[in-house]
Amino acid sequence: MLSRFGFRTGFNPKQAEKKRVWIHALSVGExxxxxxxVNALKDQFKDLAIVFTASTKTGFDMADQLFLKKISQNKDTALVDQLGYFPFDLGYCVKKISRQIEPDAVVLVETDLWPNFLYEMEKKEIPVVLINARLSKRSLNGYLVFKRFSSLFFSSLTGIMAQTPLDEERFQRLGIDKSKISVVGNIKFDQPVADMNQSRIDSIRDRFGIQNQTKVFVAGSTHEGEEKILCEVYKRMKKNFSEFLMILAPRNPQRCPSILSYLLSNNVHAVSMSTLDGPNIKFNRRPDVILVDKMGELCRLYAICDAAFIGGSMVRQGGHNPLEPAAFSKPVLFGSDMSDFLLISRMLLDHGGGKKVESEQKLTKELKTILGSRQIQQHMGIRSFEVFSKNCGAVQRIIKNLEHLHIV
Known part of the structure; x- marks a missing residue:
């Protein structure tokens, strides 16, 4: 990938009168x-130039869709000024791209810290801030093995804005100056909810052939190994609910052909979502499973479901964001590994908006209970939305800290 080496990046020269902030996120989730x-920065600092980078192709494509191609509500301009790839952590690459961007400050979202990059920023006296920072127990133990190096590594950061007091405590254990660390909460609670009025919901339901009696189950951001489990869950659920539709969205849409092949070989009538895009599509028989093979569709699809499953949680992937279905007042199910969203998943469990399902049997059982009772479904949905709505405000706390550091 030439652009990560600093070639053909397309970055425009910095305008002298504008402060330029470089925001970086690793991949799709970040x-x-x-x-x-980014939305709040654009709203509150009109003259701020924002350069956004990602490390992966899927992350870049998502950023392109969210920040450039997709104009946000009530705005007629893109959310960022330029978009590109983060450099490989080689001295030459870092120097070349940082010279092209010429940032006044760097904001890293959640993760993706590299020693050569941090060294180069420190040498140039460019402040680097880590926001929405989290540190898992596994990562902490790894850093503690090389505590002296880790302390120097993280201490080069100007500030660390942690999600939780537990994250703050873990960063402090690495020997980082307490004054650099603050707890601001999780910016995922401040995510915009897709504008899904009843007309748009009805449009999707018509497109998918969903009737009033159809029970709709969305399994989002799934990983290899989970689709086989979900296939078996589907078969069991179909015996209890004749009108049952599963919408399955793998984390990586490029896996859809192999998943489709597996489902068809197991006598499950599955289709890819892209095949439904033609004009005047009519079903002889509504498909059993719809595979979401396009990026950026999942968050809207949660609006039409009766229950949602969060992928990456029945395999060791740390889970994905359970707030997306919670924002639409949906019951949320997830497996035993939600380590990347530990606080949020615990809140959902404690408040009654989510259920932990450690196995195919447990998922089937909980799904039957939820879909079999409108009262349980509505109660869990209300509870999940309460978790979503009562924990906002991290973005403004971050911006306040950035102002204090004279970054914006």
């Missing part, structure tokens, strides 16, 4: 997390 933060 890019989506950054949306409310």
């Amino acid at each position: 890019v989506i997390s950054a949306v409310p933060f």
